[in-house]
Amino acid sequence: MKDAPRVDVAGCGWQYSRMDARTTWLVANWKMNGSAAAVRDWAVAVNAALVPLHPRLAVTFCPPAIYLEDARSVLPESPALQLGAQNCHHEVKGAFTGEISAAMLVDKGCHMVIVGHSECRNRGDCDNIVINKAKAAIDAGVMPLICVGESLADYEQQRTFAALDAQLVGIGGLDSSRFAIAYEPVWAIGTGRTPTVAQISAAHSHIKSVLGTGVNVLYGGSVNAGNIHEILALPDVSGALIGGASLEIQSMCALMQRAARAIEGK
Ligand code: PGA
Numbered sequence: 001m002k003d004a005p006r007v008d009v010a011g012c013g014w015q016y017s018r019m020d021a022r023t024t025w026l027v028a029n030w031k032m033n034g035s036a037a038a039v040r041d042w043a044v045a046v047n048a049a050l051v052p053l054h055p056r057l058a059v060t061f062c063p064p065a066i067y068l069e070d071a072r073s074v075l076p077e078s079p080a081l082q083l084g085a086q087n088c089h090h091e092v093k094g095a096f097t098g099e100i101s102a103a104m105l106v107d108k109g110c111h112m113v114i115v116g117h118s119e120c121r122n123r124g125d126c127d128n129i130v131i132n133k134a135k136a137a138i139d140a141g142v143m144p145l146i147c148v149g150e151s152l153a154d155y156e157q158q159r160t161f162a163a164l165d166a167q168l169v170g171i172g173g174l175d176s177s178r179f180a181i182a183y184e185p186v187w188a189i190g191t192g193r194t195p196t197v198a199q200i201s202a203a204h205s206h207i208k209s210v211l212g213t214g215v216n217v218l219y220g221g222s223v224n225a226g227n228i229h230e231i232l233a234l235p236d237v238s239g240a241l242i243g244g245a246s247l248e249i250q251s252m253c254a255l256m257q258r259a260a261r262a263i264e265g266k
Contacts, residue, residue, distance in 0.1 A: 024232060024263050025218060025239030026256065027060045027145060027182070028246035029086060029114060039067040040074045045249045046256070047081040054260040058239075060084040060112050065100055068108045084112035084145070087120055090132035092139075102133075102140035113137050114241070116147040116167075118186045131170035138178045145180050145218065145241070146171055148207070152187035160185075160199075161206050168210045180216040181207055182241040188221025190244060195221075197230050204236035225254040232262035 034042075043061060050059050062084040063071055071083055089099035105113055115137065116130035125133070130146065137144040148171075150163035164183075171179070183203050188194050195203070204217045219231050220241030231237055240259075246252050 023056050023058050023239075024054075024259060025058050025060060025180070025216070026246075026259055027084060027112070027114070027218065027220075027239065027241045028062060028252060029117075029220075029241055029243050030061075030063045030247060031086065031119070031243060032064060033247055034063055034067065036067055036070045039063045039070045042249055042252070043071040043081060044074050046252055047075055047079050049253045050080040050256060053256055054263045056263055057256065057260050058082065059256065062086050062112075062114060065105075065108075068105075068110065072109050082111045083109050084114065085110045085142075086114050086117070088113045088115065088133055088137060088142075090129055090136045092136065102137040102142050105137075106140050106142050110142050112143045112145055112180075114147060114182070115144045118147065118149060118184060118189060121147075127167055127170055130167075131174075134171070134174060134179055138174065143179060145182050147182045147184050147220070147241070149184040149186050149188075149221070155185060155187055155195075160203060164203065164206060165210065168207065172211060176212045176215045180218060180238070181211065182218045182220045183207060184220035184241060190222070192222050194223075194227060194231075197234060200231060201234050201236060204234070208236060223255075225251060225258050228255050229258045229262045232259055233265060235266075 060082045061071055065085055068083055085105045088102045088105055089096055093101055115133040116125060134144040134146050148164055148167040150160045154160060154163040185195055200219050207217050208215055216238035218239040218241050219237050223240045223242045224245040228240060245255055
């Protein structure tokens with residue numbers, strides 16, 4: 001692994017060579033969970049398990065920002081496992097107590113940052129702020145993974161596409177090679193409920209019809225080792241954003257194995 005070349009893909013920071021357009025990404029979002037020791041143990045074990053799996057399978061680990069350095073300290077120089085962050089501020093610097101800029105994330109080795117997660121939107125991140133965060137990330141050289149998704153009410157009233165369109169308006173102005181989208185129905189996050197594969201497929205192709213076919217769209221919301229295969233087997237799905245099922249080493253490794261099998265069949 002030490003000799004694997006690092007390439008700068010689309011100006012989004014130094015990335016491991018697996019990260020080409022055909023790569024399938026598993027993004028582990030730990031939210032506000034874990035400890036320094038748990039982060040180190042997970043990074044070592046998941047990196048080791050990932051290396052022999054499919055060359056087009058990549059994992060991005062998003063621990064709480066305070067533990068990024070703990071993860072980095074145990075990873076080899078050219079890890080299969082990349083680091084990401086759960087959020088950033090939209091300003092470059094200044095009097096924003098408690099906030100972290102995109103450039104700081106790059107400084108700590110992140111290649112990706114999640115923006116617009118529904119849990120952040122619930123705390124006040126409107127579409128405008130989400131776009132500005134994505135712009136700040138792109139300017140700093142870290143790839144924003146922009147989360148979009150309909151509420152339960154929109155889903156029940158069959159307004160999924162309209163809800164997505166409202167969130168996608170500003171994103172359409174960004175360079176589509178510099179960001180990725182996570183389609184996360186709000187009602188599927190942490191609930192154990194998921195849309196049908198036909199609904200996931202329809203939402204992903206709708207997003208691509210708005211933003212361009214070249215955009216990578218990941219699915220998120222109650223992904224686990226039992227459903228990852230059928231989700232990743234869909235042609236318009238470039239990967240998955242995984243919360244709860246990513247926390248335990250065993251469950252993450254099971255998920256990666258199923259993901260590798262799904263890629264083989266693609
Ligand atoms: P979940 O979370 O996998 O626990 O549903 C996904 C997310 O919120 O990113």
